[in-house]
Amino acid sequence: MGAVGNRSRDVLSRPSGSRVRxxxxxxxxxxxxxxxxxxxxxxxxxxxxxxxxxxxxLITEFATVWQALGYSDEEAxxxxxxMELMMQIESIVESNGRTQAAAAEKCGISQPRMNDLLRHxxxxxxxxxxxxxxxxxxxxxxxxxxxx
Numbered sequence: 001m002g003a004v005g006n007r008s009r010d011v012l013s014r015p016s017g018s019r020v021r022x023x024x025x026x027x028x029x030x031x032x033x034x035x036x037x038x039x040x041x042x043x044x045x046x047x048x049x050x051x052x053x054x055x056x057x058l059i060t061e062f063a064t065v066w067q068a069l070g071y072s073d074e075e076a077x078x079x080x081x082x083m084e085l086m087m088q089i090e091s092i093v094e095s096n097g098r099t100q101a102a103a104a105e106k107c108g109i110s111q112p113r114m115n116d117l118l119r120h121x122x123x124x125x126x127x128x129x130x131x132x133x134x135x136x137x138x139x140x141x142x143x144x145x146x147x148x
Contacts, residue, residue, distance in 0.1 A: 063076070064076045064080060066079045066080060078127065079122055081127065082122050082125060082126075082127055082130060083120060083122050085127075085130040085131070085141075086117055086118075086120050086122065086125070086130065087120070089117060089118075089130065089133055089134075089137065090117070090118050090120075092137050092139065093114075093118065093137075100114045100115055100118065101114075103118075106136055106137065107133045107136045107137065108136055109133075117130075117133075
């Protein structure tokens with residue numbers, strides 16, 4: 001199993017009461033804060049604990065969670081669009097009361113693939129793959145570009 005699988009197992013097997021800690025944001029990143037563009041009204045926030053008790057906490061704001069994870073503006077926009085489509089497809093499947101197997105058959109994909117879609121595994125789906133599910137669900141896609 002790959003490194004990601006091992007990390008997931010480690011997180012799931014932590015004893016109760018232990019905490020997962022957030023990654024530290026660099027001081028260089030804080031210095032470049034004025035150069036970053038903000039999108040949306042509620043930015044993602046990353047908080048890093050001080051290295052020693054005398055240092056202040058470092059709080060960095062990002063326009064999206066994708067940017068906080070290190071993705072470029074273009075990648076973040078693509079991931080956000082794919083995630084929004086996934087959530088809408090999930091809403092349609094749930095509102096129709098379908099099982100994953102029935103929804104997968106209707107969409108022309110396998111049940112494990114439908115499970116990935118409903119679990120928002122955005123890395124497993126291209127924009128085309130998500131757009132192609134809409135007609136099978138009796139929907140059409142309507143895109144709108146909003147000011148940043």
